Amino acid sequence: MIVQPEKRENQRAALPKQGVSPADLWQIADDEQRGDVKWRDGRVAALVYLIDDDILEVAKEAYGRFSSENGLSPKAFPSLYRFETEIICMAAGLFHGDEAVGSVTSGGTESIVLAVKIARDRARAERPDITSPEILLPFTAHPAFAKAAHYLGVESKRTPLNEEYRVDLDAYEASITENTIMMVGSAPNYPMGMVDPIPEMAALAEARSIHFHVDACVGGFFLPFAEKMGKEFPVWDFRVPGVTTISADLHKYGYTAKGASTIISRDPAIFEYQKFEFGDWPAGVYSTPNITGTRPGGPIAAAWAVMNYLGEDGYIKQAERIYGFMPKLIEGINEIPGLEVRGVPDMSIVTYGSDTFDIYAVADGLEERGWFVHRDRQPKGIHLMLSPGHDKFIDGYLRDLSDVTNLVTRGEITAGSKEARYG
Numbered sequence: 154m155i156v157q158p159e160k161r162e163n164q165r166a167a168l169p170k171q172g173v174s175p176a177d178l179w180q181i182a183d184d185e186q187r188g189d190v191k192w193r194d195g196r197v198a199a200l201v202y203l204i205d206d207d208i209l210e211v212a213k214e215a216y217g218r219f220s221s222e223n224g225l226s227p228k229a230f231p232s233l234y235r236f237e238t239e240i241i242c243m244a245a246g247l248f249h250g251d252e253a254v255g256s257v258t259s260g261g262t263e264s265i266v267l268a269v270k271i272a273r274d275r276a277r278a279e280r281p282d283i284t285s286p287e288i289l290l291p292f293t294a295h296p297a298f299a300k301a302a303h304y305l306g307v308e309s310k311r312t313p314l315n316e317e318y319r320v321d322l323d324a325y326e327a328s329i330t331e332n333t334i335m336m337v338g339s340a341p342n343y344p345m346g347m348v349d350p351i352p353e354m355a356a357l358a359e360a361r362s363i364h365f366h367v368d369a370c371v372g373g374f375f376l377p378f379a380e381k382m383g384k385e386f387p388v389w390d391f392r393v394p395g396v397t398t399i400s401a402d403l404h405k406y407g408y409t410a411k412g413a414s415t416i417i418s419r420d421p422a423i424f425e426y427q428k429f430e431f432g433d434w435p436a437g438v439y440s441t442p443n444i445t446g447t448r449p450g451g452p453i454a455a456a457w458a459v460m461n462y463l464g465e466d467g468y469i470k471q472a473e474r475i476y477g478f479m480p481k482l483i484e485g486i487n488e489i490p491g492l493e494v495r496g497v498p499d500m501s502i503v504t505y506g507s508d509t510f511d512i513y514a515v516a517d518g519l520e521e522r523g524w525f526v527h528r529d530r531q532p533k534g535i536h537l538m539l540s541p542g543h544d545k546f547i548d549g550y551l552r553d554l555s556d557v558t559n560l561v562t563r564g565e566i567t568a569g570s571k572e573a574r575y576g
């Protein structure tokens with residue numbers, strides 16, 4: 154029997170006096186993982202991207218090979234420098250940025266904090282009269298912008314949506330002030346999956362020389378392939394003249410290991426505002442474009458490997474799988490009395506709710522049956538971010554959803570007190 158230090162009654166974990174053998178460690182890890190959400194069984198449509206094992210293996214192999222290497226020094230690790238440069242070039246190519254440059258970050262949040270820093274420092278240089286900088290966001294923009302604003306000393310302001318759950322352009326325009334240093338649109342937004350009307354929004358920014366950022370964290374490595382498949386949605390990338398920076402996560406629909414995103418500037422002059430340099434200490438000049446100092450090599454190597462492994466054809470194949478089962482899922486939900494999918498998503502995100510009963514009662518019922526449920530707050534709903542590997546689980550999900558909704562309609566399940574929370 155292994156005594157797990159953290160499981161001892163009323164005791165905080167302490168460093169073991171003697172080391173624990175790998176065999177024992179992995180037994181603990183196996184035991185603990187049994188309590189985690191069953192993502193391999195399709196039980197969660199969030200947080201993890203369910204893809205075929207061959208892709209997971211490529212990411213894992215590359216990650217392991219470079220888990221000790223440090224991307225802080227391109228001189229010491231030209232390998233990682235090459236991988237990062239190639240990732241950025243591949244991404245810039247997908248986003249039609251001929252002169253675009255940028256860096257690989259630890260995730261969407263770091264990319265967004267850096268985007269706000271770029272906009273803030275650009276405004277300090279170009280519009281020094283502004284002393285109370287503001288950023289303008291549709292209501293659907295990711296909380297990472299609020300976090301970035303909080304860290305960087307700028308105000309953030311959110312504007313309402315129209316009936317299609319896209320930004321209300323008139324309200325958005327009306328909220329621009331002389332303090333606005335950055336305007337944001339999402340491609341697509343995380344809550345509902347709609348691509349904002351980027352050309353119209355960016356034009357408003359460009360006419361006033363305001364920095365415009367597209368948050369393509371969730372869509373950056375999906376929409377380019379959807380477009381090649383002939384799907385229609387607003388143009389959102391560097392083809393739109395006013396777009397100055399783009400954030401796009403590799404660890405979402407890039408299908409690579411966690412810890413990888415990109416922040417990309419339209420041209421090298423804008424990228425300059427991302428950098429930080431410091432020399433007033435005993436060691437060498439410290440110059441980095443990222444928030445992190447030491448940079449794990451694993452996520453960079455894994456992203457490079459998976460992008461090359463899949464190639465354009467591979468990414469299109471994954472998108473085709475998702476689009477293949479999405480209509481069945483959406484129709485299936487809409488056919489259940491009382492349930493309704495919110496709006497028309499542009500990509501693999503589906504949100505549904507109810508006007509006749511409390512959707513959180515359905516969420517409770519689904520959780521009871523082993524599904525991990527992400528809840529939306531405004532409007533109240535259930536949120537699904539779909540992966541290619543969910544194709545095998547749609548029938549089972551719809552069956553449970555129908556049963557649970559029946560029970561809710563009959564008053565046999567009522568909503569508990571759970572809130573919609575992340576983290």
Ligand SMILES: *Cc1c(COP(=O)(O)O)cnc(C)c1O
Nearest residue numbers: 260261262295297343368370371
């Ligand atoms: C996931 C996401 C983010 C934040 O990315 P993290 O990698 O979770 O930090 C930002 N914007 C959108 C639209 C996202 O979907």
